[in-house]
Amino acid sequence: MKIELCEKRKAIIAQQGHLLVLGGPGSGKTTIALFKAQKRFADLKPGQEILFLSFSRAAIRQVLLRCKEILTPAERRTVTVQTYHAFCMEMLEAHGRLLGGKPIRFLYPGDERLQKSAFEGDWSVERRRQAAEMGLYSFDLFAAGTAELFERCGALRDLIADRFPMIIVDEFQDTDDNQWRIVQALSGVTDVFCLADPEQRIFDYRDDIDPRRLEILRETTKVSEFDLGGENHRSPNAGILKFADAVLRNQAPLPATPDVKQVAYWPNAFAATAHAAVIWTFSVLRKKGVTNPSVAVLSRSNALISDLSTILSEPHTYNNQPLPVIEHDVVWDAELSAAAALVVASILEWPTSPANESLVRTLRLICAYYKLKNAEDPTKAAADHARKYDEAAGKVEKGEAPRINAAKALVTAHANGIDLIGEPVADWKAARTVLQDVPALAELFREVRLVRLFRATDALASGLGEQWLALGSYAGVSDLVKRILEQERLIAVERDPQGCVLMNMHKSKGKEFDGVVLVEGAFKSGFFNEREKPPFEPSRRLLRVGLTRARALVTIVRPQNARPLVD
Ligand SMILES: Nc1ncnc2c1ncn2[C@@H]1O[C@H](COP(=O)(O)OP(=O)(O)OP(=O)(O)O)[C@@H](O)[C@H]1O
Numbered sequence: 001m002k003i004e005l006c007e008k009r010k011a012i013i014a015q016q017g018h019l020l021v022l023g024g025p026g027s028g029k030t031t032i033a034l035f036k037a038q039k040r041f042a043d044l045k046p047g048q049e050i051l052f053l054s055f056s057r058a059a060i061r062q063v064l065l066r067c068k069e070i071l072t073p074a075e076r077r078t079v080t081v082q083t084y085h086a087f088c089m090e091m092l093e094a095h096g097r098l099l100g101g102k103p104i105r106f107l108y109p110g111d112e113r114l115q116k117s118a119f120e121g122d123w124s125v126e127r128r129r130q131a132a133e134m135g136l137y138s139f140d141l142f143a144a145g146t147a148e149l150f151e152r153c154g155a156l157r158d159l160i161a162d163r164f165p166m167i168i169v170d171e172f173q174d175t176d177d178n179q180w181r182i183v184q185a186l187s188g189v190t191d192v193f194c195l196a197d198p199e200q201r202i203f204d205y206r207d208d209i210d211p212r213r214l215e216i217l218r219e220t221t222k223v224s225e226f227d228l229g230g231e232n233h234r235s236p237n238a239g240i241l242k243f244a245d246a247v248l249r250n251q252a253p254l255p256a257t258p259d260v261k262q263v264a265y266w267p268n269a270f271a272a273t274a275h276a277a278v279i280w281t282f283s284v285l286r287k288k289g290v291t292n293p294s295v296a297v298l299s300r301s302n303a304l305i306s307d308l309s310t311i312l313s314e315p316h317t318y319n320n321q322p323l324p325v326i327e328h329d330v331v332w333d334a335e336l337s338a339a340a341a342l343v344v345a346s347i348l349e350w351p352t353s354p355a356n357e358s359l360v361r362t363l364r365l366i367c368a369y370y371k372l373k374n375a376e377d378p379t380k381a382a383a384d385h386a387r388k389y390d391e392a393a394g395k396v397e398k399g400e401a402p403r404i405n406a407a408k409a410l411v412t413a414h415a416n417g418i419d420l421i422g423e424p425v426a427d428w429k430a431a432r433t434v435l436q437d438v439p440a441l442a443e444l445f446r447e448v449r450l451v452r453l454f455r456a457t458d459a460l461a462s463g464l465g466e467q468w469l470a471l472g473s474y475a476g477v478s479d480l481v482k483r484i485l486e487q488e489r490l491i492a493v494e495r496d497p498q499g500c501v502l503m504n505m506h507k508s509k510g511k512e513f514d515g516v517v518l519v520e521g522a523f524k525s526g527f528f529n530e531r532e533k534p535p536f537e538p539s540r541r542l543l544r545v546g547l548t549r550a551r552a553l554v555t556i557v558r559p560q561n562a563r564p565l566v567d
Pocket residue numbers: 003004005023024025026027028029030031032066197232233234510511548
């Protein structure tokens with residue numbers, strides 16, 4: 001793509017040393033950073049690269065798309081685009097031994113949460129101990145460990161600077177304390193190019209993300225600053241950005257624009273209205289001439305995203321019009337789904353071991369699911385469930401009848417037998433149905449349905465298929481499923497946004513779609529977090545991020561009596 005460079009952009013490209021480029025959504029921050037990288041390309045020595053650090057795989061995907069538009073294949077090969085996580089993991093793996101003299105091992109999130117829930121005491125202290133004494137790093141310690149490496153080891157800093165003479169830091173306003181330590185340590189030896197939009201600061205509920213991050217940069221580092229301001233190249237007629245800015249600043253009246261449509265629903269018509277809004281958004285985009293439009297359906301919480309995924313997977317009727325099922329992807333936190341999938345895997349194993357043994361394993365995995373849930377988001381309900389399933393497993397182990405209904409239902413289901421035919425997809429569904437048929441396990445069923453969303457289904461199907469071919473049963477598949485899901489979650493590379501994709505608003509950060517459907521729930525997942533004080537500034541920043549992901553059209557779906565977007 002041919003992009004004309006204005007004087008300001010030419011000045012950015014010509015400027016030496018550290019840079020800070022500010023700009024609103026779609027102002028072209030990523031784009032100018034890649035032009036700058038292109039300029040540096042000519043001076044790179046063999047083996048040198050430009051490092052582009054970002055937060056999420058979603059954002060990385062977006063940067064890679066931009067790279068394709070701007071850079072030649074040879075240039076692209078010299079730009080390494082990585083999440084902080086991946087970068088830090090690589091650093092710890094390669095150099096972490098310098099910290100405590102031991103090779104580094106990693107504690108994966110699922111295992112960490114289980115360890116955490118079993119640990120009595122302060123887990124944050126314990127995991128730091130594990131890192132320091134055993135070289136065992138949980139994901140949350142990757143950045144801290146890497147920062148320490150860079151701060152303590154000048155030779156390593158020089159080595160990194162020699163490999164990366166320029167480091168681009170995306171979404172700088174959201175850099176947490178440890179990521180900032182990394183940037184700061186490297187800024188002594190290499191050029192740092194920070195991209196930021198203070199108004200896209202949506203993680204400031206976290207203690208380690210300092211709202212003063214930009215000022216701290218200015219105070220500590222000699223940095224040349226440029227502001228692309230409110231330029232907007234994403235949705236060129238500016239209606240969406242103006243609307244989003246009015247929501248951000250709580251400025252009435254909302255500007256009228258054909259690019260933002262608001263739809264209200266009565267609670268009993270939620271499913272049909274949300275479904276119709278997505279279909280309508282696709283159809284308007286096509287009428288606008290967008291071929292193969294990408295549409296993101298966004299809400300505040302994963303719980304509502306899960307409901308919306310189910311809604312779009314079923315036919316509905318709206319104003320007497322039938323609404324077809326919409327194929328979609330979901331960007332998802334996969335840990336609970338993986339835990340629920342292990343329960344299904346254990347059900348596949350039922351025919352291969354004695355009744356008690358099989359049931360105990362299934363009940364313990366259900367208990368593990370609730371422990372994980374409780375470790376993630378402690379609630380009395382989750383803790384009670386974990387305890388009850390554990391008790392039920394204990395009873396069955398002793399040959400006694402369990403007390404809770406769900407466990408009794410599982411005993412009956414086991415006695416009735418499960419028909420497995422060696423056809424992995426059908427067998428997986430049959431095992432899943434066992435959960436669906438027990439009302440108390442509906443939550444696990446919902447979670448496990450989402451396994452398809454992290455695209456492990458192909459790997460699972462072939463793994464299960466091979467197991468059946470080898471043994472004529474699914475003996476031992478729990479371990480296999482665990483391994484596959486762990487792997488898939490780590491290597492999952494998100495694809496280009498195409499078609500319909502569902503995610504929470506935080507996850508949409510840095511992404512771009514032709515259309516966005518923003519959905520507010522009637523009883524959960526409100527746009528405005530009631531724990532904030534009016535005018536709900538953090539919620540407004542988040543809404544602006546969601547709104548400005550759209551290039552051409554936003555549809556907002558809200559309950560009839562919702563709080564006005566501006567007042
Ligand atoms: N100078 C320019 N002229 C024309 N189009 C541009 C220019 N800069 C960027 N664009 C286009 O505008 C869109 C947004 O650009 P980009 O992703 O670089 O913005 P951004 O500031 O990084 O956005 P965000 O902060 O929302 O992630 C892209 O489609 C890009 O190709």
